[in-house]
Amino acid sequence: MIDLFDIRYLRIGTPNLEDAIRFATDIVGLQLVSRVGKAAYFRSDKVEVRGDTRDHTLVYFEGDPKDHTTAFDIRNHDDFDRIGAELDNAGFPVTLGTTEECELRRTKHMMSFKDPSGNHIEIVSRPYHSGKRYFPGRDAGITHFSHIGLRTTNPQRDEAFWCKAMNARVSDWIGDAPLLRVDTAHHSLALFPSAFPGIQHINHQVEDVDDIMRSYYFLKEKGVKIVFGPGRHPLSSAVMLYFEGPDRMVYEYSVGVKHILPADEATYRPRQFPFESESFCMWGSKPDLPEFRADDEGEGAAERRAGLRSVS
Numbered sequence: 067m068i069d070l071f072d073i074r075y076l077r078i079g080t081p082n083l084e085d086a087i088r089f090a091t092d093i094v095g096l097q098l099v100s101r102v103g104k105a106a107y108f109r110s111d112k113v114e115v116r117g118d119t120r121d122h123t124l125v126y127f128e129g130d131p132k133d134h135t136t137a138f139d140i141r142n143h144d145d146f147d148r149i150g151a152e153l154d155n156a157g158f159p160v161t162l163g164t165t166e167e168c169e170l171r172r173t174k175h176m177m178s179f180k181d182p183s184g185n186h187i188e189i190v191s192r193p194y195h196s197g198k199r200y201f202p203g204r205d206a207g208i209t210h211f212s213h214i215g216l217r218t219t220n221p222q223r224d225e226a227f228w229c230k231a232m233n234a235r236v237s238d239w240i241g242d243a244p245l246l247r248v249d250t251a252h253h254s255l256a257l258f259p260s261a262f263p264g265i266q267h268i269n270h271q272v273e274d275v276d277d278i279m280r281s282y283y284f285l286k287e288k289g290v291k292i293v294f295g296p297g298r299h300p301l302s303s304a305v306m307l308y309f310e311g312p313d314r315m316v317y318e319y320s321v322g323v324k325h326i327l328p329a330d331e332a333t334y335r336p337r338q339f340p341f342e343s344e345s346f347c348m349w350g351s352k353p354d355l356p357e358f359r360a361d362d363e364g365e366g367a368a369e370r371r372a373g374l375r376s377v378s
Contacts, residue, residue, distance in 0.1 A: 070234065071138070072138065072248065073139075074124070076268065077137070079136075081129075084106060086313075087126065089311050090311075093162075093311070094206065096110050096123075096124065097202055099121075099122060107187070109122050110200060112309070122196075123211035128221075133188070136265065148187075159179060163176030163181040167201070171190060174192035180261075206277060207320075209270075209273055211269070214265050215256055215257075217357070218243075218259060219263065225244040225257060229242045232248075236340070237311070237376075238252075241341025244257050251325055265319065265359055269320060272319045278296055281307060285307075294355060295351050297348070300344075300347075303322055303324045304320040305320060306318055307320070
């Protein structure tokens, strides 16, 4: 079994790098820390919150906007070679990163593979940290990059993969979608049914509910599309706000996420929530995201049906 430590970074293609940089800094509130070739690197971690500072948590690069990669750090770096062998033996061919690829990802070692839905996943060992403090592009109150929504063409199959091979644990289900944790936070990864793979949304934690509301009015003033919230998730207890970024990538701010501590692991039981709007927001906000729509009509239901047909 692969013992994941934490989600590390995302790499996302975009046809317009300059627009993506402006949005990440001026709207989301990330820090642009470097540009290498046709790629831009961003940070988002406050050391007093995480206890460390990841070298970067997001990379935008010139390329296909459907080209998404999610990277995870491992708990024991001595397991790197064993992990590669286990994935190969399980039918997930691994490609080891070259020296140049590792340097671009700011890590000593890296391997890549695809999960059962075709999502690009990287495992890194001894990733770089930064001695510099996080200095945001705007004061959105961000404390750290926390989790992602990931699309799945078969949630039951992919849940089994992430839990049995990658040591994730189910915190709750909403419909068929599992919310998975690799550390104490309620989820680092949420798998939402879709007809195609890719990152569905990107979450950053903020300091206070006031940051959520300040950003709500700021985003509306800037003409940014709000797709969900403000609201509160019944599953994780977090107050949240979702908005649309470049190439229709969805970003989320949230605060107050539930933690499942080591002392609770033995007795914690995942809960099943129905796939309906009240399960996404207990305050009554209705999501305008394809993967969150609970009705029988519209783009979201069509995509879910198409995705399930494609794997049946």
